[in-house]
Amino acid sequence: MQFLGRRKKLIGNFQNDLYDQCLQFYGQPPLENISLTEFETFAVERLKLLKTVENVGVSCGKSSEQYTKKLDAEISSLNFPHRGGISEYEKRRKDHISHFILRLAYCQTEDLRRWFIQQEMDLFRYRFNCLHSKHKTDFLHKNNLKYETVSAEEKKNLKDKLIASSYGLSGTKVEEHDVYKVPFQDALDLVRTRKVYLLAGNAYIPHHEIVTIVLNDFRTRLSKALAMTARSLPAVQSDERLQPLLSHLSHAYVGQDYSIQKNIGKISLEQIDALSGKSFPLCMRHLHKALRENHHLRHGGRMQYGLFLKGIGLTLEQALQFWRSEFVKGKVDADKFDKAYAYSVRHMFGKEGKRTDYTPYSCMKVILSNPPSQGDYHGCPFRHSDPELLKQKLQNYKVSPSGINQILELVKGMHYQLACQKYFELTHNVEDAGFSLNHPNQYFTESQKLLNGGRDIKKEVDMSQRSQENPASLWSLKMELDRQGISAK
Amino acid sequence: MPTSDYDPACLPDLLPLYYRRLFPFSQYYRWLSYGGVSKNYFQNREFSFTLKDDIYVRYQSFTTQNELEKEMQKMVPYKVDIGAVYSHRPSQHNVVKSGTFQALEKELVFDIDMTDYDDVRRCCSAADICSKCWTLMIIAIRILDRALREDFGFHHLLWVYSGRRGVHCWVCDDAARKLSVAARSAVAEYLSLVKGGEETLRKVVLSDPIHPFINHSLSVVERYFQQYAIVEQDILGSKESVDKVLALLLTTHIKKDLTIYYQDEKNPMKRWDRLCALVEHKKSSIKKGGQYFDKEIMLQYCYPRLDVNVSKGVNHLLKSPFSVHPKTGRISVPIDLKELNTFDPFEVPTISLICEELERPTADEAEEDDVKDKENEQEAGERRRIRDYKRTSLAKYVKVFDRFLEAMARSWKGEMLKKSGELETSFSVFLTFMSFTYT
Numbered sequence: 001m002q003f004l005g006r007r008k009k010l011i012g013n014f015q016n017d018l019y020d021q022c023l024q025f026y027g028q029p030p031l032e033n034i035s036l037t038e039f040e041t042f043a044v045e046r047l048k049l050l051k052t053v054e055n056v057g058v059s060c061g062k063s064s065e066q067y068t069k070k071l072d073a074e075i076s077s078l079n080f081p082h083r084g085g086i087s088e089y090e091k092r093r094k095d096h097i098s099h100f101i102l103r104l105a106y107c108q109t110e111d112l113r114r115w116f117i118q119q120e121m122d123l124f125r126y127r128f129n130c131l132h133s134k135h136k137t138d139f140l141h142k143n144n145l146k147y148e149t150v151s152a153e154e155k156k157n158l159k160d161k162l163i164a165s166s167y168g169l170s171g172t173k174v175e176e177h178d179v180y181k182v183p184f185q186d187a188l189d190l191v192r193t194r195k196v197y198l199l200a201g202n203a204y205i206p207h208h209e210i211v212t213i214v215l216n217d218f219r220t221r222l223s224k225a226l227a228m229t230a231r232s233l234p235a236v237q238s239d240e241r242l243q244p245l246l247s248h249l250s251h252a253y254v255g256q257d258y259s260i261q262k263n264i265g266k267i268s269l270e271q272i273d274a275l276s277g278k279s280f281p282l283c284m285r286h287l288h289k290a291l292r293e294n295h296h297l298r299h300g301g302r303m304q305y306g307l308f309l310k311g312i313g314l315t316l317e318q319a320l321q322f323w324r325s326e327f328v329k330g331k332v333d334a335d336k337f338d339k340a341y342a343y344s345v346r347h348m349f350g351k352e353g354k355r356t357d358y359t360p361y362s363c364m365k366v367i368l369s370n371p372p373s374q375g376d377y378h379g380c381p382f383r384h385s386d387p388e389l390l391k392q393k394l395q396n397y398k399v400s401p402s403g404i405n406q407i408l409e410l411v412k413g414m415h416y417q418l419a420c421q422k423y424f425e426l427t428h429n430v431e432d433a434g435f436s437l438n439h440p441n442q443y444f445t446e447s448q449k450l451l452n453g454g455r456d457i458k459k460e461v462d463m464s465q466r467s468q469e470n471p472a473s474l475w476s477l478k479m480e481l482d483r484q485g486i487s488a489k
Numbered sequence: 490m491p492t493s494d495y496d497p498a499c500l501p502d503l504l505p506l507y508y509r510r511l512f513p514f515s516q517y518y519r520w521l522s523y524g525g526v527s528k529n530y531f532q533n534r535e536f537s538f539t540l541k542d543d544i545y546v547r548y549q550s551f552t553t554q555n556e557l558e559k560e561m562q563k564m565v566p567y568k569v570d571i572g573a574v575y576s577h578r579p580s581q582h583n584v585v586k587s588g589t590f591q592a593l594e595k596e597l598v599f600d601i602d603m604t605d606y607d608d609v610r611r612c613c614s615a616a617d618i619c620s621k622c623w624t625l626m627i628i629a630i631r632i633l634d635r636a637l638r639e640d641f642g643f644h645h646l647l648w649v650y651s652g653r654r655g656v657h658c659w660v661c662d663d664a665a666r667k668l669s670v671a672a673r674s675a676v677a678e679y680l681s682l683v684k685g686g687e688e689t690l691r692k693v694v695l696s697d698p699i700h701p702f703i704n705h706s707l708s709v710v711e712r713y714f715q716q717y718a719i720v721e722q723d724i725l726g727s728k729e730s731v732d733k734v735l736a737l738l739l740t741t742h743i744k745k746d747l748t749i750y751y752q753d754e755k756n757p758m759k760r761w762d763r764l765c766a767l768v769e770h771k772k773s774s775i776k777k778g779g780q781y782f783d784k785e786i787m788l789q790y791c792y793p794r795l796d797v798n799v800s801k802g803v804n805h806l807l808k809s810p811f812s813v814h815p816k817t818g819r820i821s822v823p824i825d826l827k828e829l830n831t832f833d834p835f836e837v838p839t840i841s842l843i844c845e846e847l848e849r850p851t852a853d854e855a856e857e858d859d860v861k862d863k864e865n866e867q868e869a870g871e872r873r874r875i876r877d878y879k880r881t882s883l884a885k886y887v888k889v890f891d892r893f894l895e896a897m898a899r900s901w902k903g904e905m906l907k908k909s910g911e912l913e914t915s916f917s918v919f920l921t922f923m924s925f926t927y928t
Contacts, residue, residue: 164698184672185664185668185669189675191679192678194678197700198641198702200639
């Protein structure tokens with residue numbers, strides 16, 4: 001179809017029409033050409049955006065006021081469409097393109113898809129709620145969701161019935177906020193539980209619940225799209241320019257980063273020795289033991305262990321006390337500690353220099369970067385220790401011979417995280433760890449949960465902490481990347 | 490009016506007669522074609538037959554009304570069930586590529602079975618019904634009919650007596666026929682208030698705020714409760730049934746009070762009043778909970794009990810209207826809601842009655858015969874058959890069916906117009922497009 005005469009006029013409008021709202025359903029893929037740099041930059045920035053969304057969601061309840069405030073603060077600094085500013089065309093374009101790039105990276109496994117959909121949904125919900133009421137209706141209509149708002153008069157007539165049917169709806173809310181009329185087939189969850197007023201086949205949905213319905217629609221669409229993307233992925237992956245970029249993205253650790261501490265101050269220094277035997281993963285137990293024995297750790301070890309301790313809840317004051325008391329027992333006197341090492345501890349907590357609040361290392365990072373050399377105690381024992389030494393260590397820690405064999409088998413197959421998981425199962429006496437290990441702090445949290453009783457298997461919260469990666473299959477992919485000289489985060 | 494005694498052993502003799510001369514095939518076909526709005530709607534409909542000796546055959550389908558008649562007259566089914574409209578002719582489901590044969594549409598149906606109320610009716614149990622417990626069906630029909638029309642916006646509902654112990658509802662709107670499994674189950678859940686099996690004592694739990702649907706349903710129940718439950722079912726009469734009622738009250742002090750009160754007061758109505766008064770009094774107390782005990786009791790004893798599984802499945806087979814019930818001989822007849830209060834399941838004609846009535850000539854008939862003598866054979870045959878059921882007690886029920894079809898036919902006309910309108914619109918778009926291309 002070529003409407004030649006009208007073409008020029010269309011393009012001008014096209015741009016404005018395409019990105020006339022700060023959010024979209026991502027129904028149409030972008031059709032333009034972009035450079036490889038843009039490709040990578042956009043993707044990484046969106047990943048950051050989604051991780052921010054995840055982190056804020058973990059630290060504040062998603063329905064709290066704090067949540068919106070915090071997201072507001074974080075997102076506004078990220079150069080993505082925010083609250084419909086005037087000249088947002090570039091940002092919206094980036095939003096559009098980056099979403100589709102990440103689809104390529106996150107469509108491959110069930111876990112990746114689940115994570116991606118969850119964050120995109122949270123982002124969508126946040127943006128939708130930021131819209132002005134009229135824009136909300138416009139958005140719905142533009143996307144073929146024929147949801148009408150109920151007139152003020154009808155609202156008045158139905159007020160009592162509306163209040164009696166919808167949860168959390170008061171008289172004032174009915175008056176002030178919109179109520180949407182939606183065919184009942186589009187609001188089945190509310191109909192099924194009788195949480196909505198029905199009249200003549202329409203469900204009368206208060207504003208705060210229309211989001212749920214729109215979100216369900218969004219999730220369904222995205223889920224279908226990801227399945228389709230997965231099918232056409234081989235074609236994309238065969239492009240040599242894109243393949244390393246995409247696998248790098250999906251490898252990037254995207255679980256909880258434990259930088260926002262939930263248990264600050266809940267651990268006392270006296271507990272650490274006991275905890276190291278019970279709830280620390282092998283690498284940290286190893287580091288702690290080395291620190292106690294040698295009263296010292298080198299930089300790599302201080303970073304890995306120090307950040308881990310921060311992640312389990314140590315405050316800056318506690319950390320300073322901890323390191324200082326240990327180092328002072330060794331060759332370092334108090335002054336030297338304050339001059340040299342204290343700075344680095346404070347740096348870890350984001351109190352010095354460019355004030356980055358460093359995040360505890362994930363398993364991927366521990367395994368892949370900065371291998372230990374003589375005199376180092378950091379790294380991953382399953383990866384970096386000689387199998388014989390590893391075996392001895394496990395024997396010292398009273399792991400059963402059959403258990404040790406299982407672990408060594410996994411190590412031989414290069415399944416280091418699975419080996420650590422097995423270690424978890426053997427030391428905690430459970431058949432199944434119940435989670436996919438990908439972070440030392442996750443090991444600690446799960447261990448504490450188990451030891452303190454009342455662990456729910458398959459809780460929704462665990463989903464965000466679960467590994468999005470299947471360590472086994474991604475590991476061989478990682479070897480490929482290593483050979484190409486591309487390192488993961 | 491006396492019903493001819495029905496003997497199941499006579500069924501093999503009566504059924505052929507029924508299918509040849511009484512079954513209202515032309516209305517039946519008209520119904521299931523739905524005005525021809527969708528192509529092959531009738532042809533792709535599944536029927537299932539239960540034949541003599543309990544032989545059950547599925548995936549029966551027919552291309553024309555004539556074929557349907559001939560087959561039914563040949564096979565003489567004891568029971569006829571209606572299933573879904575499939576993507577292909579059900580009779581050819583084996584030759585269709587696997588995975589592509591699918592149920593597409595079906596009426597939204599409800600099945601209310603009196604056995605589901607056994608824990609709350611004292612007059613009968615299992616397959617028996619009587620005029621006392623029939624009230625439960627009246628209540629069910631009133632509540633569900635209102636909700637399906639007013640809340641869900643459906644218009645074309647056919648209520649049918651199942652022939653023994655319950656009623657069925659066929660919701661025939663276009664929108665209803667297109668509902669997904671999830672939607673059907675959501676509708677059924679919305680309409681369900683009585684939850685729990687043998688193990689659950691308190692099957693209805695109400696909490697604030699009370700949804701308008703529940704309020705509507707309560708007002709229906711309240712109209713019948715005192716007469717039905719207190720008087721006829723006598724639920725506050727014997728100690729045994731009183732205990733059952735009191736077991737639903739969680740608040741001990743109300744129970745204690747009533748137990749003491751009931752020692753002296755034997756009048757059931759007064760007993761009920763006292764119960765309501767105590768619950769009312771409790772409402773005003775500060776502690777929450779238990780404010781709706783009286784309403785919960787009423788609902789538990791009277792509110793319709795649906796089998797969600799019947800309503801959920803698109804491919805679920807349900808007994809056809811005008812089918813015969815082999816055990817009672819009664820015809821599954823449509824119920825006229827305007828006469829609901831006077832509907833008597835024991836007055837519903839049996840197959841033996843109507844076959845007998847067939848043999849009796851009536852006065853009007855003789856006259857009509859003279860007038861129509863000149864018509865050709867086939868038309869005369871048709872007319873004779875049409876006259877046939879009119880001679881019997883089945884007539885008034887077919888009339889109810891006719892009225893139901895009339896109302897639906899009006900909507901079919903609208904659909905057809907819309908469709909031809911669509912064709913026109915797309916044609917004009919095509920023309921416009923063509924003109925642009927050549928500009």
